[in-house]
Amino acid sequence: MSGVKIIGLLCNWCSYAGADMAGTARMKQPAALRVVRLPCTGRVNPLLVLKAFQEGADGVLVSGCHPGDCHYNEGNYYARRRLELLAAMLPALGIEPERFRYTWVSASEGARWTEVVEEFTGRVEALGPRDGGAA
Amino acid sequence: MRIGVFVCQCGTNIAATVATRRVVEAALSMRDVFHGESIQYTCSDPGQRAIIDAIQQKNLTRVVLAACSPRMHETTFRRAIAQAGMNPFMLEMVNIREQCSWIHSDIDTATEKAIDLVRKGVARVRRQTPLHAGSVPVTRRALVIGGGVAGIQAALDIADAGVPVTLVEKSPTLGGNMARLDKTFPTLDCSSCILTPRMVEVKQHENIDLMVSSEIENVRGYIGNFEVDIRRKATCVIEEKCTGCMICEQKCPSRAPDDFNAGVGESKAISVAFPQAVPLVAALRKEYCRLFLKGRCSVCKKVCPAGAIDYEQEDRFVTERFGAIVAATGFEQFDWKKAYPSFGGGLYPDVITSLEYERMLSASGPTGGHIRRPSDGAEPKHIVFISCVGSRDESVGRPACCGVGCMYQAKQAILTKEHIPDSQSYVFYLDVRAGGKGYEEFVRRATREFGTIYVRGRVGKVYPRNGKLICMGTDTLAGHQVEVEADLVVLAAGLNAAGAAAGLARKLNISYDMYGFFSEGHPKLKPVETNTGGVFLAGACQGPKDIPASVAQAGAAAAKVVSLLSRAELETSPMVAEVNQMKCTGCFKCREVCPYGAIEEQELRGGRRVAHVIGSLCQGCGLCNVACPPAVIPLKGYTDNQLIAEVVEVLREPEPASSAGASAKAVEVAE
Numbered sequence: 001m002s003g004v005k006i007i008g009l010l011c012n013w014c015s016y017a018g019a020d021m022a023g024t025a026r027m028k029q030p031a032a033l034r035v036v037r038l039p040c041t042g043r044v045n046p047l048l049v050l051k052a053f054q055e056g057a058d059g060v061l062v063s064g065c066h067p068g069d070c071h072y073n074e075g076n077y078y079a080r081r082r083l084e085l086l087a088a089m090l091p092a093l094g095i096e097p098e099r100f101r102y103t104w105v106s107a108s109e110g111a112r113w114t115e116v117v118e119e120f121t122g123r124v125e126a127l128g129p130r131d132g133g134a135a
Numbered sequence: 136m137r138i139g140v141f142v143c144q145c146g147t148n149i150a151a152t153v154a155t156r157r158v159v160e161a162a163l164s165m166r167d168v169f170h171g172e173s174i175q176y177t178c179s180d181p182g183q184r185a186i187i188d189a190i191q192q193k194n195l196t197r198v199v200l201a202a203c204s205p206r207m208h209e210t211t212f213r214r215a216i217a218q219a220g221m222n223p224f225m226l227e228m229v230n231i232r233e234q235c236s237w238i239h240s241d242i243d244t245a246t247e248k249a250i251d252l253v254r255k256g257v258a259r260v261r262r263q264t265p266l267h268a269g270s271v272p273v274t275r276r277a278l279v280i281g282g283g284v285a286g287i288q289a290a291l292d293i294a295d296a297g298v299p300v301t302l303v304e305k306s307p308t309l310g311g312n313m314a315r316l317d318k319t320f321p322t323l324d325c326s327s328c329i330l331t332p333r334m335v336e337v338k339q340h341e342n343i344d345l346m347v348s349s350e351i352e353n354v355r356g357y358i359g360n361f362e363v364d365i366r367r368k369a370t371c372v373i374e375e376k377c378t379g380c381m382i383c384e385q386k387c388p389s390r391a392p393d394d395f396n397a398g399v400g401e402s403k404a405i406s407v408a409f410p411q412a413v414p415l416v417a418a419l420r421k422e423y424c425r426l427f428l429k430g431r432c433s434v435c436k437k438v439c440p441a442g443a444i445d446y447e448q449e450d451r452f453v454t455e456r457f458g459a460i461v462a463a464t465g466f467e468q469f470d471w472k473k474a475y476p477s478f479g480g481g482l483y484p485d486v487i488t489s490l491e492y493e494r495m496l497s498a499s500g501p502t503g504g505h506i507r508r509p510s511d512g513a514e515p516k517h518i519v520f521i522s523c524v525g526s527r528d529e530s531v532g533r534p535a536c537c538g539v540g541c542m543y544q545a546k547q548a549i550l551t552k553e554h555i556p557d558s559q560s561y562v563f564y565l566d567v568r569a570g571g572k573g574y575e576e577f578v579r580r581a582t583r584e585f586g587t588i589y590v591r592g593r594v595g596k597v598y599p600r601n602g603k604l605i606c607m608g609t610d611t612l613a614g615h616q617v618e619v620e621a622d623l624v625v626l627a628a629g630l631n632a633a634g635a636a637a638g639l640a641r642k643l644n645i646s647y648d649m650y651g652f653f654s655e656g657h658p659k660l661k662p663v664e665t666n667t668g669g670v671f672l673a674g675a676c677q678g679p680k681d682i683p684a685s686v687a688q689a690g691a692a693a694a695k696v697v698s699l700l701s702r703a704e705l706e707t708s709p710m711v712a713e714v715n716q717m718k719c720t721g722c723f724k725c726r727e728v729c730p731y732g733a734i735e736e737q738e739l740r741g742g743r744r745v746a747h748v749i750g751s752l753c754q755g756c757g758l759c760n761v762a763c764p765p766a767v768i769p770l771k772g773y774t775d776n777q778l779i780a781e782v783v784e785v786l787r788e789p790e791p792a793s794s795a796g797a798s799a800k801a802v803e804v805a806e
Contacts, residue, residue: 028238
């Protein structure tokens with residue numbers, strides 16, 4: 001047990017389906033991730049990411065449809081702008097920027113999803129649990 | 136509030152990795168959980184029965200179901216709890232199969248994760264409110280995109296059911312790739328003879344509106360109510376006037392590549408695709424026309440007896456409404472030239488693709504059905520067929536099987552022997568995949584009756600020597616190198632989705648894989664659906680397949696369309712945004728971000744202007760929810776409260792389960 005906990009905020013149409021596909025193909029992954037399903041990454045309020053850190057998450061991973069493939073046409077573009085800003089603000093809040101990642105994984109990319117989870121979990125594990133809950 | 140938690144064992148799919156009894160015990164210590172139960176198969180009839188019974192006996196008001204992905208069975212269980220008299224949306228599915236038991240091996244870790252996820256589910260369902268689906272009227276008209284055999288079949292089946300269909304084809308004629316084939320395996324039916332009557336049927340069908348030389352420009356709307364802009368490309372030929380006499384083609388001085396004949400032979404800038412084209416009309420390609428390139432010509436206009444030529448023609452756009460869409464855009468052959476420099480990369484004219492060879496075999500093809508070497512026009516005697524060029528080849532990054540290569544190579548070897556009796560064909564193969572009905576027998580005929588020599592192994596290199604092509608390869612069965620002197624080399628190049636498929640996928644909001652093939656809704660249970668409601672798939676646009684499979688899938692897609700459009704109204708998802716108008720400040724940031732124009736202004740008594748969500752237009756993306764400065768436009772089913780509660784609860788260190796609490800509630804574990 002690695003001891004870290006990671007929150008995943010996944011869009012229902014691409015990344016959540018991609019994560020399902022990885023499961024259907026029995027691709028083993030580290031178990032630190034806890035996925036919250038959302039209709040779209042455009043539904044991700046940056047404050048929700050901060051809330052997760054505040055509540056003690058050691059990492060937050062947001063994943064949605066590839067640019068251009070959003071189920072709602074443009075939701076992931078809003079997400080990208082919001083999350084890019086958020087990422088820039090994290091150091092000022094005392095959160096290592098490596099603990100946050102947003103990416104795009106499609107419904108057919110089960111293998112890529114597994115790689116993303118492995119890479120991100122490894123990265124967060126290397127940093128270790130965050131000391132103190134407050135962001 | 137009384138919550139029931141049901142933990143599915145899914146046989147051993149979940150139970151082998153997640154200790155479901157421990158999950159139930161942990162759930163019973165959670166707030167408001169009054170019932171916990173582990174069931175062998177929740178989705179089975181007895182499983183659903185058990186859930187319904189528990190709801191009724193224990194007066195449960197909310198249900199958490201820890202089982203497979205909600206994408207798999209959410210609808211099943213919503214229906215089940217509705218049977219028990221509950222609002223179907225008072226259900227939360229917790230994914231402990233695809234995203235837990237199947238991806239972890241350690242029982243303790245997986246169980247701990249499953250408990251976290253259940254805690255998250257309980258937190259979420261506690262904040263769920265009953266939702267009620269609305270309804271929208273359905274447009275009773277279907278759009279079929281692509282006029283190959285799959286699109287033809289789908290259009291005819293839908294139209295025969297009395298539903299109007301618009302069939303959009305990008306090229307000037309119906310037929311697609313099947314029209315290019317000479318014979319079909321394993322019966323050696325003449326491809327044109329079985330296809331062209333179907334093409335004519337489409338043209339003549341009273342319920343089908345055929346639009347050739349047309350492409351999908353834009354798709355708006357949603358299941359039951361799509362609004363599609365169709366580009367009707369300028370062909371400089373007035374379709375209603377053209378009689379297909381082909382005089383223009385004969386007199387046209389501008390040469391152009393022959394698209395229909397896969398580039399074998401030449402065509403003219405103005406031409407009819409092939410003699411059996413439907414509709415039988417000419418089309419002009421401006422990029423090769425002397426008039427448009429040099430400013431002087433207009434021979435076709437002078438010779439046309441029907442006065443059908445119009446150089447001023449421009450692309451037109453029509454917008455139509457549809458209730459359902461079938462994508463049937465087919466495949467194209469992978470361009471092997473860059474990936475295989477070892478086969479000359481296109482430098483040797485006598486190395487051709489199987490589709491080019493098919494046109495040579497065809498009596499209506501550019502060589503009149505005579506097999507000729509492109510280099511010198513001589514009749515080849517030794518023909519080498521190389522399989523799996525750009526398929527099953529990890530070295531070029533294309534691991535997939537093309538699915539049809541083995542069969543059409545056997546067919547082409549047989550036809551070669553029929554065309555040139557003193558010829559000898561060789562097939563270099565990896566495995567002969569002949570899984571269909573009558574397929575294996577057909578391949579055996581190729582070897583036994585027609586003397587085709589099958590060599591198991593890849594060809595490593597093709598190079599010219601003394602006017603011949605030397606194919607160097609390995610016979611992996613005999614375990615030695617082989618060299619075959621060939622007059623002609625035919626490559627079974629792998630298959631991709633048609634070039635425009637990715638662009639179309641974006642317009643339709645469906646996903647596709649690395650070859651461009653569209654993703655079906657579920658690999659087993661939704662083979663013709665997509666993840667976008669109302670969009671269906673038919674034929675090779677979904678993955679490589681042969682003609683019978685394409686036709687079967689097209690029929691299935693048509694049945695889905697007909698059943699969808701047989702309803703006058705469709706239920707809409709109630710998971711839409713809703714404005715708290717008391718608190719709305721009227722800034723209309725929500726309207727700016729809404730991709731669907733679903734937000735309108737409303738005036739309250741007293742003149743205050745506030746936002747209002749048009750429920751039937753809202754698709755539930757939640758963009759407005761995040762954009763709203765005072766946060767007063769919650770997305771139902773995904774409210775801020777629900778999401779925050781999920782995050783908080785999943786991160787909370789669980790208190791040690793109070794055994795008193797658990798024993799006060801009944802633990803039931805079905806073995």
